[in-house]
Amino acid sequence: MTDRAPQPVDRQLPTEEARELISLVRDIAYREIAPRAAEEEEAGRFPREVFALLSASGLLGLPYAAEHGGGDQPYEVYLQVLEELAAARLTVGLGVSVHTLASYALAAHGTKEQRAEHLPAMLGGGLLGAYCLSEPASGSDAASLRTKAVRDGDDWVITGTKAWITHGGIADFYTVMARTGQEGPRGITAFLVPGDAEGLSAAAPEKKMGMKGSPTAQIHLDGVRVPDARRLGDEGQGFAIALSALESGRLGIAACAIGVAQAALDEAVGYATGRRQFGRPVSDFQGLRFMLADMATQIEAGRALYLAAARLRDAGLPFAKQAAMAKLHCTDTAMRVTVDAVQILGGYGYTADFPAERYLREAKVLQIVEGTNQIQRMVIARHVAGPEGR
Template sequence: MNAAPPKPVERRLPSDEARELLALTRELVHRELLPRAAEDEAAGRFPREVFRTLGEAGLLSLPYPEAVGGGDQPYEVYLQVLEELAAGWLAIGLGTSVHTLSCHALATFGSPEQRERWLPGMLGGEQLGAYCLSEPQSGSDAAALRTRADREGAEYVLRGTKAWITHGGRADFYSSIVRTGEDGPRGISCLLVPGDAEHLSAAPPEHKMGMNSSPTAQLHFDGVRVAADRLVGEEGQGFQIALAALDSGRLGIAACAIGLAQAALDQAVEYAGTRQQFGRPIADFQGLSFMLADMATQIEAGRALYLAAACRRDEGLAFSKQAAMAKLFCTDTAMRVTTDAVQVLGGYGYTQDFPAERFMREAKVLQIVEGTNQIQRLVIGRHLTRG
């Protein structure tokens, strides 16, 4: 059974253009995502053409300046578009967030020549991106990464393995954080690696609990040669580039989490209003109505938190702590709400006849990606105690 169309959320938007963007996003969700999400997830099909459609509609370029081919929208608007996409199909919402993350290095730290050469294809949807930071032995401890890029004349030669790469093996380019120098963060750089580079290969996709239509795979760099003009920023600047991207990426995950939670709540409310027990809808029973009320309150709180962090980003203020808080709270909320949605549906919630069980499986990964929620607590704690 396909998920019901998400109910329009009452939103505070800064412009008529933003309202039109949200309306366009909802239309695309209803037309392109909802009719196929359940079937593609069950079959493990990667919907590459959907990202082309989003690119043609201008939805893959929203937070970037118009001067580089972007939509020139504030992060506050971009994140609400992500939420709408994730409410229709998490794999598309999260995939859009990952693509935006993969463009961040070039758009923010690239030279004018690099941006002019590569960004239009990225932001227009012709080129789908992936972000390569994690490795089999270094996840949250990114400074310990081992994949090397050694300079040989006008090229870098890459050797090593990246892990947990969304769109791994299917992306057209990989924003790759690699070691070009000494141990530790100062020896790390960023290279833009073409997806069709010789000696670059992907392992078979991971067999995951959910998000089956979004491939996640290891990437093997076995002497991959990359032209030196694909170095983004300066040598040794890669760790700074990675951290700058992650703060923004965490807000993307927070927005996706709230979208998924909203979809689960909408289904629970619809079911509770139609399911009859003891001669009346189960929504009339206090125990269940209180559960729905808590679900709705947590979603509203999460939405307010990620939007507050986005506004700080838009205003040029520090937002690292707020991004960690938003990622932590919103993804924990998604896990609670989807679990409760399964409970509201009872036995039906445990079957694949309704999308509630898929929502619950998908929610779990959001507590892990872009830094586990334990790492978010560590980040928040350090901000509080170190100023």
């Protein structure tokens, strides 16, 4: 069964260009993405041709500068594009968010020459990126990473293993954080590693409960040699770059979560208004109507929260606290809404004939990636109450 196209969201977009952009995205999403989403997710197929289409349509570099192939769009608009894509298929929405995350270090901290050489192909040349921070033994404690980069003349030789890498094994470039100095966060440096670099390989993709079409794999770097010209930022600046990237990435996850939640709500409303019991639509029963009202309210609150954080970012103001709040609230909302959607569909909701069960499985990972929601609470608490005493 194909996924139900959701009703258009009543968006407040800042320009006519943004409204046309959202219209284009919706057309692509529900003509090219949604009709095959269920089948391809079940088969574990990654839709590389969709990403090629998005790149050709200028949708893989929206928040970056036009001079390097980007779309010059504010985050307020870019995130709503992610929401539309994720509502059609999370593998695509999250994939675009990860690609944007992987491009951040170069766009924000690369030299003028580095940006001119690499960004056009990354943002509009059909390339796909991956972000390599986590390792098998360092997830939430990312500053304890063990992958090493050793200077050898004008090159760096990188050795180690990265874990939980979205697009692992299929990416054209990897933004890799590696240790070049002392223990802790100040000894980490960022590198731009080509996907076909000698010594780089991927393990078999993880077998996951959801997002089966999006490959997640360990990446092994066995003496991978990259020139110093591919070092991003100063030596020892990599962890600060990684955290800065994640602040923006968390907004991408929040938008994707609201997209999944909206898709689940639309499915629940469509089913409830069409299903009749006791001589009338089940949407007439107050208990179910209240569930739908709560779901819609949580989604609107989440959307408002991620957009408020995006507007702070667009204004050049601090937004780390609001990004953590948005990631926390929106992903928790996606979990609650998808659980309720399955409940509303009853037995049908528990079958693969309807997309509600897939939305539920996909929502769970959003509470984990790019900083678990427990980590988000730690970040928020530090802003509210100050750092923990030691």
